[in-house]
Amino acid sequence: MANTKSAKKAARQTVRRTAVNKTRRSRMRSSVRTVEEAIASGNKEAARAALKEAEPVMARTAQKGILHRKTASRKVSRLAKRISAMGGA
Template sequence: MANTASAKKAIRVIEARTAVNKARRSRMRGFIRKVEEAIASGDQQAAQTALRAAQPEIMRAAQKGVIHKNTASRKVSRFANRVKALG
């Protein structure tokens, strides 16, 4: 267990950051799920709309350090290719 005041504070800060990151990751995954479902349904228009909504959310997660920026770019790129293939 933490012994010093600074160590106790560090634990509190880490818990707060973890909660924020969890919320951001969960939000991003929700947007990704909507894109996946739209692609699975075969509706290109819906998939495009879902991707347009998901892209900034994915990039924001990367900017905030929830995921790596290359991971975000890869996800967006692969989704864009899959949506394009529906047409």
Template sequence: MANSPQSKKRARQNERRFAVNKARRSRIRTYLRKVEEAIASGDKDAAQAALKECQPELMRGVSKGVFHKNTAARKMSRLSSRVKALG
């Protein structure tokens, strides 16, 4: 348990950051799921549109420190190749 004033403040800050990061991660996962669903339905136009919406969200997550840069790049690469492979 935090005892000093500084450690109590750090605990409060960590809780707030955790909530913000959790919301960001959830939002990004929603965009990723939309792309996955569009790929699963076989609709190339919808998949491309969803991918175009997803990319800035992913990169924003990188700049905010939620995801590592290579993780986001890997996700975008795999999704874009799957969209490209659609009919």
């Protein structure tokens, strides 16, 4: 347990920050899941729309330091590649 006043404050901040980061990470994962479900369903237009929604969420997540920026970029790139490889409309 924290002994000093500053350590106690740091512990409180960590709890708050962890909660915020969990929410942001969850939102990012949900948006990625939406894109992957659209890809799995074979609907290219829905997949494109979902990626358009997910990309800024992932960029924001990276900007906040929850996800490395290159990891976010790589994920967006791979999703876009999978969408472009889809057949149909």
